[in-house]
Amino acid sequence: DAGITQSPRxxxxxxxxxxxxxxxxxxSHSYMFWYRQDLGHGLRLIYYSAAADITxxxxxxxxxxxxxxxxxxxxxxxxxxxxxxxxxxxxxSSDRTGTLNQPQHFxxxxxxxxx
Amino acid sequence: RKEVEQDPGPFNVPEGATVAFNCTYSNxASQSFFWYRQDCRKEPKLLMSVYSSGNEDGRFTAQLNRxxxxxxxLIRDSKLSDSATYLCVVRSGGYQKVxxxxxxKLQVIP
Numbered sequence: 001d002a003g004i005t006q007s008p009r010x011x012x013x014x015x016x017x018x019x020x021x022x023x024x025x026x027x028s029h030s031y032m033f034w035y036r037q038d039l040g041h042g043l044r045l046i047y048y049s050a051a052a053d054i055t056x057x058x059x060x061x062x063x064x065x066x067x068x069x070x071x072x073x074x075x076x077x078x079x080x081x082x083x084x085x086x087x088x089x090x091x092x093s094s095d096r097t098g099t100l101n102q103p104q105h106f107x108x109x110x111x112x113x114x115x
Numbered sequence: 116r117k118e119v120e121q122d123p124g125p126f127n128v129p130e131g132a133t134v135a136f137n138c139t140y141s142n143x144a145s146q147s148f149f150w151y152r153q154d155c156r157k158e159p160k161l162l163m164s165v166y167s168s169g170n171e172d173g174r175f176t177a178q179l180n181r182x183x184x185x186x187x188x189l190i191r192d193s194k195l196s197d198s199a200t201y202l203c204v205v206r207s208g209g210y211q212k213v214x215x216x217x218x219x220k221l222q223v224i225p
Contacts, residue, residue: 031210042202042217043159050210058211090158094210101147103204104213106158 003027006091006107013081014115021076021110023091030096032074033058033104034066036087043090049074050096081114088112116141119205121216129224132193136219138203139185147206148179148186152199153218159202162188193223 004025013019023032034046045058047066055066063085065077078085088111092104120139128134140148148165163170165177165186176189186205190197203216 033211033213035215037156040217043215045211045213048211056211088156096210101164102210103149103161103164105161109156109158 004091004093004105004107006089006110008110009108010111012113012115015081015083017081019078019081019112021078021089021091021112023074023076023107025072025074025091025093027093027095027105028071029093029105030071031094031104032068033092033094034064034074034076035090035092036060036085037090037109038087046076046089078112083114086112086114118142118207118214119203119216121201121203121219123217123219125220125222127222127224128193130193130195132223133189133191134193134221135187135189136201136203136221137185137187138205138216138219139183140203140205140207140214141184142205142207143181143184145184145205145207148177149204149206150175150177150186150188151202151204151215153202154199159215162201190221193221195223195225197221198223 007022033048035043049055049068091107094104150162151159153159169178174191178187200218
């Protein structure tokens with residue numbers, strides 16, 4: 001049971017480069033999310049997706065692009081990386097039921113450093 | 116005022132002690148509440164959901180006080196392995212309207 005996996009686990013790149021973080025889930029959950037976690041800020045939502053081909057902005061979307069052509073994949077792209085995007089990135093998924101009591105389940109995270 | 120507020124701690128407690136954390140939320144229309152545990156910048160893991168009537172899972176008890184807008188987590192008989200950061204999570208509105216607290220750090224001391 002793989003659950004939700006992220007790749008790469010660690011990435012170092014330079015400012016101005018494009019970088020894509022991958023997220024794959026095997027549960028067929030409807031919702032998928034991208035968060036970044038920085039000291040003092042907790043987890044902040046970047047983008048989310050309610051289903052394939054449906055995405056929307058979260059709290060901090062600037063500088064990021066997402067797509068969701070298949071239910072199981074939700075890649076996050078930094079089009080032109082900046083040092084302020086150095087962070088730990090978590091992907092999460094959540095099932096959709098008749099109530100809102102479904103929790104989110106997280107991948108292992110990607111530690112991204114931009115030099 | 117932040118949507119979800121937690122005391123960052125650290126709470127340093129001896130093994131076997133009982134410790135409690137509170138988390139306050141600002142949106143009175145919040146619908147779902149959770150406690151997550153996070154170890155040393157690893158991924159957050161669901162500890163337990165918090166139900167209106169309160170709920171227990173082994174040594175862990177969660178309570179919800181809607182009138183005062185806070186949730187609590189009680190840990191009895193603390194173990195060294197309980198050392199972690201505990202995140203309060205509140206959902207207000209749709210599936211995506213989830214706000215994470217910045218966490219309370221617990222250190223259990225031998």
